[in-house]
Amino acid sequence: MTRRERKEGITKQRKQQIFDAALKVFSKKGFDQATIPDIAQEAGVAVGTIYNYYQSKHDLLLSIIKGYIVTESFIGLLEQPPESSSAAAFISSLINERLSIGLDNADVMQLLMSEIQHDPELRRQYTEQVVVPNFKLLEEYLGLRIAKDTFRLSNIPIVVRALIGMIIGLAIISKIEGETGLMRRIPRQVLVAEVTKLILEGIERK
Amino acid sequence: MTRRERKEGITKQRKQQIFDAALKVFSKKGFDQATIPDIAQEAGVAVGTIYNYYQSKHDLLLSIIKGYIVTESFIGLLEQPPESSSAAAFISSLINERLSIGLDNADVMQLLMSEIQHDPELRRQYTEQVVVPNFKLLEEYLGLRIAKDTFRLSNIPIVVRALIGMIIGLAIISKIEGETGLMRRIPRQVLVAEVTKLILEGIERK
Amino acid sequence: MTRRERKEGITKQRKQQIFDAALKVFSKKGFDQATIPDIAQEAGVAVGTIYNYYQSKHDLLLSIIKGYIVTESFIGLLEQPPESSSAAAFISSLINERLSIGLDNADVMQLLMSEIQHDPELRRQYTEQVVVPNFKLLEEYLGLRIAKDTFRLSNIPIVVRALIGMIIGLAIISKIEGETGLMRRIPRQVLVAEVTKLILEGIERK
Amino acid sequence: MTRRERKEGITKQRKQQIFDAALKVFSKKGFDQATIPDIAQEAGVAVGTIYNYYQSKHDLLLSIIKGYIVTESFIGLLEQPPESSSAAAFISSLINERLSIGLDNADVMQLLMSEIQHDPELRRQYTEQVVVPNFKLLEEYLGLRIAKDTFRLSNIPIVVRALIGMIIGLAIISKIEGETGLMRRIPRQVLVAEVTKLILEGIERK
DNA sequence: AATGAATGAGCTTTCATTCAT
């Protein structure tokens, strides 16, 4: 390893260190209540050091949120459903994957939801890069399944929003209930199985 | 009306005036970005006047959130389902009422969700007064229906959370999509009907 | 005097108090070295109070400089020379008036000259509002006198710049030499008389 | 050349490199607005390197200003007028040389004038080493010429200050008017000739 | 009870300076 490489490694590590600290503090206190000294202390660096890696507090927020957006978005695009898989399997894997992301990143999601309200540019980005394409993808898929006679006829855009909304809401409830709440105690696969069944079959007895 | 009563009436009215202004400004800008001068201007009073009615900015926030909690909670308790009504009708009216509250108060809900994270005491209150009793109520009701063979057997706590989560998530999506988004353009009863059907029947063709 | 009038009087007085303190501190330390706490202390108010009267430190600078620019400019426009007065009398009164302004406001002038270099907008304003019109006025006047055979033929723009430059330079020298320097010890009218004679007759013996 | 000599040569060169960069950046942005990273980049060295050659930012400023003072002063002392040359020729060469220095170094001069106000020690040095000796020299010379009946009788100290002041003022006006201003478009010799004539003969028709 | 000017603690950000490499 050359000296340059080692240096770059340290730099990257230091940036990550600050990123992690910011994520933690933002999650705990919210963006406005979090202070740069808070983050510096959490990261174990001086205040000024943060500004060697991020242009501003807002930049730090963006880099956290954008990382999350990209994750959300790319995975969404990658998982284009193979024609072969059954409808139930697709819904199940969709819920599994999405719900996991939501539950595991509840902190960032909460942060995102909160900041999106007051930052129009952020909202535009999130809408364009995440909401619209993901909704579109799902709508197309559901349309296909209806055409194939697998799903019943319904107002697709509403169903898509209800489905995604349910996942978002579950993540939020999980966060409100906290570490000891039901959502964290139930095995992930049980949760996914039950929610999948709800979406596919509803609660009514046939 | 005695002089004392008239005075109290004016006082109450003035307090309401400030409350409304604070609700509006907090909803629009979020707690931290909202300033007392903002609220004073919106209420049409001087900055100092606000402190004659509320002890602090935080006190103002609490009174708004508590008001919302009470509303949510009381309505939840009042609407105990008559044994007579059909399962479908109950679910439909539940979704209708809850979703309406969520959509119409998306701003306050957002505020609540955000502040709950950073104020443990607030979270405790919300959990105890709203989350737990409402979840319990629904769980009991669903259990009853299952016993009556109207609903299929399922993991009740998860279904309850999925149902409530869906409503929360729909309110959030509605807020993200904004004024011109789909959620605001669809007639409320269409929305409710479709979501109700989804919950009752699922999306799979029988 | 009504209560409102008294209040406005106090407000005006407070603003002046801050203005004076800022002028003093800026003059002594220069714009960048002067701090808001410096000015606050000099004015005998709290830091925050300054921001109740001026939007920013830069705004405070502008208000000082603009006051000076207006003074310089308006007087220049008002003193349009009557056709009747003799050339010598005009030059004498011009030097008298201008030099007095320069000497009495050497601090602000110094400040202006310094900040003009780094603030293009300020430079544009100063050039448009002071330099160009004043130079033009003088050029026209000198042209008139040449046509009337009172002044010898010369490159008018250069003469104008040399004349104004001399006044500026004298003010600067006065400031460098300080309180005990020659420029402050000589009676103003002697100074004016000598400079006037220099401009009119030169130093060569005829 | 020994190794030691070569090393010292490199050292000297590096110091000059930093000096030049600092001069450039200070001139452009002013002392306070200029940053050490600015200067380092302009010099093509690292920030830390600057501190191997200069103790502080202020030290760098001093070394620049002192260099300029020495230049101004030495040239002033060196050009002692030969008795032989005519009065007109002396005044002309004085204006030519001084005005050229002023115009070509307007940036440094500006810097000097600005910093002199806030640094008493610097002012003392400048006064003692530049102002006093140069004024004295000129005063003596003018006195001589008056005695020789070449110049008319006048208040010599004032005339000296007016003459030097004119040169300073012209440099400043040149800077205010900027690249496209009149002062930069007129050929240097025309400027010098006109100013010389003004000083010698004045503007009045004889 | 209503007012709003005054306050100053506390925020984000900058940058001269240091020092381990």
Add this chain to the structure above:
DNA sequence: GATGAATGAAAGCTCATTCAT
């Protein structure tokens, strides 16, 4: 000698809160 990341003091500015009127 050269480097540039780390540092933290100190700046400009905001705004919740107070209190004399």
